[in-house]
Amino acid sequence: MANFTKKAIRDSFIKLLNERPLSQITVKDIVSDCGVNRNTFYYYFEDIPKLMEDIFSEDLEEIIKKYPKIENAEACIDEMIDSALEQKRVILHMYNSTNREMYEHYLWNVCDHAISTYLDTLLDGRKISENDMHAIKTYLESFSFGMISNWLRSGMNEDIRSTLKRIREIKKEIMEDMISNCEIK
Amino acid sequence: MANFTKKAIRDSFIKLLNERPLSQITVKDIVSDCGVNRNTFYYYFEDIPKLMEDIFSEDLEEIIKKYPKIENAEACIDEMIDSALEQKRVILHMYNSTNREMYEHYLWNVCDHAISTYLDTLLDGRKISENDMHAIKTYLESFSFGMISNWLRSGMNEDIRSTLKRIREIKKEIMEDMISNCEIK
């Protein structure tokens, strides 16, 4: 089934985040905006932070699935940046009204989810050891987490694309190398 | 509850009607477009003609509720025309692939529903006899049915607004008179 109700809750939340910071949004606000019972919110989401994760994780997941090849990693990231810029107000409302711990926890989960999806998509059935998987994920997550933190701190005004471009020049894409070095034949 | 599923079915139907005539749209097409079970369609709608009625009746109802005063009847009708013009392709796809009986039955029901809502809104608690109500409804329905039929037959290209304007000049709005003549004090 298509979960129209869940989607409606997400949409209302985004709508409200366009209007005011996260700290001024209650569960009741969300459910009364879309006209569902408060319990229905808790049926789908543990709490508001989980709702945030859900929204951004799913968005990223969709984008990742569109670029299953390592050659297209650049295009994939570009689309993620576009997507983030489109939601700029929403993201900054969240960023500015979430405390450090919550923010880090949240961003880390989003990165973790996106990168797991990304690696699954890239590996596409190939197997590597748990250990290696962990190492690669840690590398990617740390880098992503840092990049995104920097960007958010600048109010998403930094030209993240050119920064990334320069990073790519300095340090060529090594993902495929890493994977093939780890691959169990 | 807000019936997101029902809305999704309606939306899919409209989407498909934008693409092709009614005769080429099956229940299965609709439900697979929005990803719900075929039974769910029948849970909400008797069949496709009822779905059509439902869509247009509800649209008209919403518009009517926005204009509860007899003084605003003109603005109300204008908005109905706007709404119809926005859905022009959809309406013509239906009109052109529905047989005469079905079409008349359908249009009649839509008129009936809209005018009942309209009268309820105008009366706003005042009472008139069943007989008088019937007479007024018949008058309005006949006029509406005829106007709309004409318009549809022209491919909705006729300038229905100026026609209506001229009719209003010839035959001043008599609704309020009719109601007060019938009113039970």
Place this chain on the structure above:
DNA sequence: GCCGGATGTCTGATTTTCAGACAGGATATA
């Protein structure tokens, strides 16, 4: 005349949504 696909109807299982109540926490107010 037969077949494939669409329709409308039914059954019963499962999932989703609901109303209502409760304890705990935070906040404001007096």
Place this chain on the structure above:
DNA sequence: TATATCCTGTCTGAAAATCAGACATCCGGC
């Protein structure tokens, strides 16, 4: 400090919505 208020998260059990699957029927193409 005490009290009131609002939000939270959790729990019940009832009700509604959605589902899969089957069936008889009808219709258009072959």
